[in-house]
Amino acid sequence: MKKRRFWVVSMATLGLLATSGGAATASPDYELAYWTMNEPPGSRTMRDVTGHGFDGRIGRDVAVGLRSGDRIAYGFERLEPDTPPTRPGHVVIVPDDDRLDPGDRDYAIGMRLRTRDHFGNIVQKGQATVPGGSFKLQIPNGRVQCWFRGSRTSLLVTAPKPINDGQWHTVRCERTRDGVTLIVDQRVVASRAGWTGTIANSWPISIGGKTNCDQVDVGCDYFAGDIDYIAVDVDDPGW
Template sequence: MKLRRLLVVPVGLLLLGGGVAHASADYELAYWPMNEPPGSRVMRDATGHGFDGQIGRDVAVGLRSGDKIAYGFERLEPDTPPTRPGHVVTVPDDDRLDPGTRDYAIGMRLRTRDWFGNIVQKGQATVPGGSFKIQIPSGRIQCWFRGSHTSLLVTAPKPINDGEWHTVRCERTRDGVTLLIDRQVVASKSGWTGDIANSWPLSIGGKTNCDQVKVGCDYFAGDIDYVAVDVDEPDW
């Protein structure tokens, strides 16, 4: 059984780098254990809320690493055609998956030896309604939330592309954005992004709308053990 709640710290704890207060985004909205057997093409949401996704044909499923079962994403050269839509896992758009104005957190466990790629996102840089993504340029995790008020980006001070498993959690609250790696707060930025609600799918492993020429697909390379979304309230 995968232990997802390794990253939660006490509510009210002041975080590093600007004193952003930790939120109580602890309602499990979606949880994808990514433990389907090889050959599967449906990513199951274990919460029962129905957020099942489509696994691209190029994604390796059922990879075993000790007690972990994961999805594998092969290395593709950045900004080099052709596009590989089969490299991406997509969850259809659903208003419930949008952060809106709620406290919102995305958590995952991953490993990589590469230095680029978008790991999880909903929407892209200029789409109406805002967007969010977790990416890993230069091997350093970044959390980016773009809302109706402003955009906030936080960057880990150290790379994690060492081939080892790491837990990552990005949190957006009314106080700011916070990044935790391996249960430790490593970066935060104060501010309020505003509402985030778009009509795009949630994607894992890269962009869904790209051509590798004018718009890079930013394909992630590595393994992902689970992805989860927590909110402070379900909104339904």
């Protein structure tokens, strides 16, 4: 069984970010959704173990039940970028639910992953121009990026170093009233100050690529690698 995640950002680091104009607030700590990705081979339902019911549909091309030491993960094969045909079976989809939208809350997405490639959307809700805003984590050039687009502005943060070394890494991105902060392997690596505003759209959460794409005019940005878990934390569940 996977252990719950504990994210520690030192007060010294938070102080440095605060004085340098970065984002510095308490982390969202209510577990809204937690997908352990522990299902056995052949499974087609990704279970949310929080009991909140945010189960997902696993695409037929996603490898389930991959073992790596004491970990069990999902595997996403490498697909050539912007090359037809589309592969909707490459994606895991969690149906839209208003409770999964960031709204005005402090909101964080965390995960453990490994890859040797240098492109792809890891997880997202909505796409670049959809009404209501959107968010996503992606890995261009092997460097994790986190993007929140809200009613007031968009904030993008980028890790300074690539992590496409084939090793397991933890990644967490937090959106608060003060800004967006990116944490890799429990170290703050990038932040931007500002308030994105409300984010609430009618799109599902997609893992492993886009849901609305044609690989011609709109690339599907399929992720290549393995994902061990994904979790969503908020400061206030809203119910």
